Structure formats: structure tokens, C-alpha cells
Amino acid sequence: MKLNIDHVLMGIAVALIGGGFLALSAHSSTQDEGLASNFTSSDKVTFDTNFKAANGQCDVGLAKHGICFEPSPLEQRIELGEPFPENMFPLAIEWRAGLALDQKAPDLKTVRVGQTLILMDRETRTVIDMLDVGPQQNAETEAVTAG
Structure with missing residues (x-):
């Protein structure tokens, strides 16, 4: 040939x-086995508190990126273990903030409403975990880690 x-x-x-x-x-x-299925202690300390932002003083957010999380009355409508409210659109967390957090399992979505981070199932919209990053929560976290 x-x-x-x-x-x-x-x-x-x-x-x-x-x-x-x-x-x-x-x-x-x-492999996705090592990915978190809830918020971790390092997620809690990711955010900056009491910093100067473009619009004035900011209670909590990411200072180096100029991202400020303002409180929202809608935060009170979300309950752990319940479906995310149907009449609320689950906006994904800002991508810079999402990159700062520990990586989560692919079937979960990280959402931010005001100063609360929500981890929800992508299919069922069930709230798996919640993390309040507001200034009162950060003060409590700092007191626990210092003591």
C-alpha cells in the first residue's frame, strides 16, 4: 500500500x-465533592465595614471595588428552608463579591438581597443558607473571633 x-x-x-x-x-x-453547600466562616469575614464609598459612608460591602450593600426591607421576607418568594426576582450577587466567597456547589445560586446573602437551590428555589453581613452581624462576628 x-x-x-x-x-x-x-x-x-x-x-x-x-x-x-x-x-x-x-x-x-x-470534582465537585469538595465545594461548600453553605456559607463558611471565611465568607463572613470577606466583606468590609464602615468605609468611605463614592456615595458617602458605607456600612458593609467591598471597599476596594466600591461595592456598597444597602439594607432592604425585602430581607425580612426570606426564610431559611422555604422557597425564595415567587414575586421576588433572585438577582445573583455581584460577580466581584461572588469571586471573593468560597466556591459553592454548582446546583446552588448565591443571591444578595440588601445586606443578606442567600444560598438557594437553582431548581427548587429553596433557601439553603442565609448570611447577614450587616454591620451588627459583623460586630458580633469580630467580638467572637477576638474573644
Whole structure:
């Protein structure tokens, strides 16, 4: 059998396709077992308190990014273990704030309403965990870690 350019090109194409499948399978086999399914203690200390923002004094947020979390009366409508209210749209947390938190399981969504972070199931909208990052909560956290 005589090799010609068609055989060589076919061999290269098969090798490239095989390499692509290997790369995809290696990329898709990331392990999610070590990801958090609730807020952690390091999540609580991620946010800055009492800093100067562009719009004035800020109680809590991310100072270096100029993100300020203002309190909201809607925070009181959300209950742990209950579905996220149907008449409220679950806006995802600001991406810079989300990057600062520990990575969560892929079936969970981190939402912010006012000064409360909510971890909810993407499918059922059930509130799995809540974290109040308001100034009164941060003062209590700092007192516990200092004492």
C-alpha cells in the first residue's frame, strides 16, 4: 500500500479529533465533592465595614471595588428552608463579591438581597443558607473571633 497525502491528512485529522475528545473529557471531569453547600466562616469575614464609598459612608460591602450593600426591607421576607418568594426576582450577587466567597456547589445560586446573602437551590428555589453581613452581624462576628 502506497501512502499518499490523503492518508497523511486523514491520520492528522484523527489524531486532532482524538486529542480534542481527551481534552474535553479531562475538563468535564472536575470534582465537585469538595465545594461548600453553605456559607463558611471565611465568607463572613470577606466583606468590609464602615468605609468611605463614592456615595458617602458605607456600612458593609467591598471597599476596594466600591461595592456598597444597602439594607432592604425585602430581607425580612426570606426564610431559611422555604422557597425564595415567587414575586421576588433572585438577582445573583455581584460577580466581584461572588469571586471573593468560597466556591459553592454548582446546583446552588448565591443571591444578595440588601445586606443578606442567600444560598438557594437553582431548581427548587429553596433557601439553603442565609448570611447577614450587616454591620451588627459583623460586630458580633469580630467580638467572637477576638474573644
